[in-house]
Amino acid sequence: MEDKQIVELYWARSERAISETKQKYGRYCRSIAYNILHNREDSEECVNDTYFNAWRAIPPQRPSRLSTYLGKITRNLALNKWEKYTAEKRGAGQVELALNELSECIPAPNRVDQAADDLAVAEILNRFLASLSKEARMIFMRRYWYFSPIKEIAADFAIGESKVKMTLMRARTALKNILEEEGIEL
């Protein structure tokens, strides 16, 4: 079923919207949650919460791209859970590793106007992503948005793990340089 039709089902308050979402995007959402949590039960819970949140938010929202809309919800829910994990010191998955890799090139947060600053950095990040080759950009996003393991990325792109690592390292260095050029203190 087309995304537009599924969104219409949400607007019509038809419970079929959930089953259609589950059928089309269940696997996608599960993979996002699992990459972050590395726990099947918690991932499943996140995915179910995603459907519930979508049910509550549509209407009034009318997402233009249902996949990323649901993906963002799942990612946020899973990251919230992950924060609890780390607070309880039972962290798992790729998040910590991925964030450690990135932490060197993202500015420190001790600012009052952090939210505005975040938007500015996100804008730079978008420009930076646009400047990358398609493959490098996809690899970057797979690692830092989807938190996919290096091994999985290498398998999906049919390249070696060392090439993935090299691509990511170059991208991080380029991002760091751009942020410095933009006068964002590290």
Place this chain on the structure above:
Amino acid sequence: MKEKRIVDILGLVEETYIAEAAPQKRQMRPGFRLRKLALCAGAVILAICLSFGTVLAVNAQWRQAVIAFFFPLYTENEICEIEEGHRSGSFDMIDTLNTFLEQFNRENMIEGLTAKKDGGFHYTLIPKDENAVNAIVECSPSSEKLLVMMERKPYEETTGLWQVTAYQVIDSQTAEEMMEDFQ
């Protein structure tokens, strides 16, 4: 917390990039599918070859049938292999051949065919190597010949024991070709 901020900023990137990088349902690369298929076929062929080889080694009847199938040049008659334990042997190759031919005629080993004996058996020896010799024996009726295969087997501190390992009926033309090849 710096990590939280990284996560928040990453959450703000354009949806296009998120959608573009979405993990796809893994599809087998075309080459991979083909390689997998070739590997399976290889495994099946190997299994067949191994089974075939094993049966060939342990079952004389099967061995004869296979040899007759793959080497039909000699004749339509199959090679009759004499199993180990049923072979008579002598240190002299000619003795071995004569003893066998006497037995062949006496026991009427192939119905309607006898090794021609006129002041002795008539045959042509075709050495294969130092320890293997074929003999083409004149027979009655003369349109057919008997091919006798002999081998010298090692035997306790001697030069070896000659044994007839197999025999086969061949036609005159095949016999002539074999003799021409030898010459």
